[in-house]
Amino acid sequence: MANIKDVARMAGVSITTVSRVLNGYPYVAKDKQEKIMAVIKELNYSVNGNAVKLIKGKTNTIGVIVPYNNNSCYDELINGILKKAHELHYQVLLLPSYYENVIESSYLTLLKKKMIDGILLTSHTLHPEQILALSEWGKIVCCEACPVELVSSVFPDRFAAYIEVFTYLKNKGYKRIHFTSGRDFQSSPSTRLRIQAYQETIAEAYEGQFFDQCFDYQDGKRVGDLMFRDSIVPDAIFTNGDEVAAGIIASAKMHGYNYPQDFEIIGEENTPLSEILGFPSVDYHQTAIGEQAVSLLLSDEYARIQIRHKLNFRARTEASVLS
Amino acid sequence: MANIKDVARMAGVSITTVSRVLNGYPYVAKDKQEKIMAVIKELNYSVNGNAVKLIKGKTNTIGVIVPYNNNSCYDELINGILKKAHELHYQVLLLPSYYENVIESSYLTLLKKKMIDGILLTSHTLHPEQILALSEWGKIVCCEACPVELVSSVFPDRFAAYIEVFTYLKNKGYKRIHFTSGRDFQSSPSTRLRIQAYQETIAEAYEGQFFDQCFDYQDGKRVGDLMFRDSIVPDAIFTNGDEVAAGIIASAKMHGYNYPQDFEIIGEENTPLSEILGFPSVDYHQTAIGEQAVSLLLSDEYARIQIRHKLNFRARTEASVLS
């Protein structure tokens, strides 16, 4: 495989001159320039990106740590990240963690190894010290509220959203309000916020109203069964995700309860699902979060930017497939 | 930042010896070994990944070219790719093309630049010569049926699926069968196959039965309006994607036609959407395709592997939210 030396030799110039035309520097004679270009074409030469990365100490690559990729929330986020990264001529290394701490911290060392210029952190299991220890090797931006003060972040105002939803349901006069979450409150800060918001707006006791381990449609069906099998059923539910909400709606139906006649339900992520079934959903604007997170990561500024959510109500009569 | 030289000096050995313990080679005296490890810890040293890549000529990274990431089909595929790549200790560079040829071919040059070890190609606009020209610089595996004979591929048997769906609808006695696709037949091979399958099973003429530019829920609503606004409406529809199907169902409802009473509809990708609304959907097993594509990419074998689809019927009475 041809290298810069071969090009230089064949063009009858020094490698410096070749490097110059490669990088578009001025002060290269027209004829040499053309000769070099011709040789490059003839040899079908390309620079070795790793040599460039080594000497420049810069990779033009960022890493994105996500628990999973097949989840509408990360999907939107990644979408924004890819868009902005492409705009700024950066490449994106997609790093799935499966919520495993060992894997997550191995990704952080990519920074030390100089293989990426920065890291975007989403939902994770890392301890503050782990993040802090490695933030000295490169910039880290968090796409959730980050407990580490020194790390920049672009994040949704989840707590405000939770308060808004619960307050809305309370004001509507609902009496038996249930809610769901993904990971348990031990591991998930947002689950803790959910519970706290419930306690601040509805009631102190949440046992029997709260169901965790909800991630997808099947989980929704599972907890729907728990909610609707008894004689006392919820009249409003706030779920962590539209898929879970859809599962609950399906399960409720099997127990003889129909949405929207028999209960209210509010989802999250604002996917087509909520539009189709006609239930409200909280939009955290993940695409915007992704874009801004990349911008922040590639700037040398420090910031903690909160992105405002939107509780999205549907024109139920029109769009919904449910009557 | 510390380098291998610093470690060697502080440990009182040569860099060769340091390199040896770094890479777990035998024949290093126990005491030197321990001393080196201690120094590495003390200096908080890590190897420079770019130097390693440069000298080894191998990156342990693969690139995945996708048109978009926020589409359930690529989502599943990427999921399989990430899983298998992680298993084989490879990293994944996610390369969005937005169906732009210039972008796509710029990604192929990453191979020449030695920045990735191989490329996974999904839906694209590349010409055979473009692929061929770069396949000499590294292995390329296609996740769709690939026109270039020399390129390995792992792909769904789309045509067989189309034939199966149309035959099924025909045998059920449906008379006015419509179908949709994404990109127009000029740019999309699968659109051409769809039309061909329709012609072979239903009828030669497809004008008025065929609607392209369908990518998401909104497009589904749009073409649903076209289909159901006239007095002659379809009694069966085969859509390219569950979201499109859902949009059509929603639009049909607004025109006074209900699923499943008034028409049959079959989607693609087998997402929760089809389960929720209870319509059949073709599962191309994209996760499996992704996993196998990675395995093939990282092997040095040549193969063209076809993955069998599955037309997935739903237990409509139970799971569906529609009566």
Next chain:
DNA sequence: CTGAAAGCGCTAACAA
């Protein structure tokens, strides 16, 4: 078991 030395392919300061 260990180390010297020759690169991997490139950039950039410096000198001309």
Next chain:
DNA sequence: TTGTTAGCGCTTTCAG
């Protein structure tokens, strides 16, 4: 406007 040269940080013969 051009070339010489000294690295970037590491692996890997090869000779002890």
